[in-house]
Amino acid sequence: MEKVIEITMEISGYNKERESEIMRVCMVEWSFREEDFSPSRGNRVQKRMLRAAALGTLYDGEDMANIVGRIERAVWRANCGMCHVAVGTREVEVHALGMPLPGDEEYERQMA
DSSP: OOEEEEEEEEEESOOGGGHHHHHHHHHHHSSOOGGGEEEEOOOSSSOOEEEEEEEEEEOTTOOHHHHHHHHHHHHHHHHTSOOEEEEEEEEEOBOTTSSBOTTOHHHHHHHO
8 A cells, every 4th residue: 555655864974066966866766856955054063964855655565665775875876975864754644535634743844
């Protein structure tokens, strides 16, 4: 059965010149859009940070761990080297019409 999944990412220590390529490969691997990304400049300890969150569909036969691994590897290839990639996932409850249930604050926050 299909599941609605939210993926959140935090990427840091990446090559600034490769930022658009990193975003592009993330959009290929999951249903991220350009407006889902939020780049920020960190402090001296925490370098550049790129955050993103997007809802997508996990279809029958797909493995979430495999998708997360693909995202991580795609980011490293796009960056031309290793960087910190933290990926979080959670299933979003849906009702019969295919929309998130009322009270799903994270979904409501994203839609605002």
